[in-house]
Amino acid sequence: MAETKPDSKDKVGPVKYLGQVRQEGRKVVWPTRQETVTTTILVMIMVLIMGAFFFVVDQVVRFGIRIVVGLFGGAA
Numbered sequence: 402m403a404e405t406k407p408d409s410k411d412k413v414g415p416v417k418y419l420g421q422v423r424q425e426g427r428k429v430v431w432p433t434r435q436e437t438v439t440t441t442i443l444v445m446i447m448v449l450i451m452g453a454f455f456f457v458v459d460q461v462v463r464f465g466i467r468i469v470v471g472l473f474g475g476a477a
Contacts, residue, residue: 413421432440
């Protein structure tokens with residue numbers, strides 16, 4: 402049966418609060434070592450892909466700005 406949520410008016414003492422924190426901590430399902438390694442590798446791959454993407458976008462914008470500044474007589 403679901404526990405009822407305390408009203409916002411209800412005060413919870415520090416000891417009870419820490420007990421509730423420990424209860425919730427026991428419910429946590431930690432990832433396995435293999436899941437952690439796989440996720441880490443995928444994150445690193447995405448960082449490299451996004452880094453390359455933003456490098457290309459930055460170069461295109463830089464090139465466009467140089468063209469626009471060059472057209473209006475600025476020294477590029």
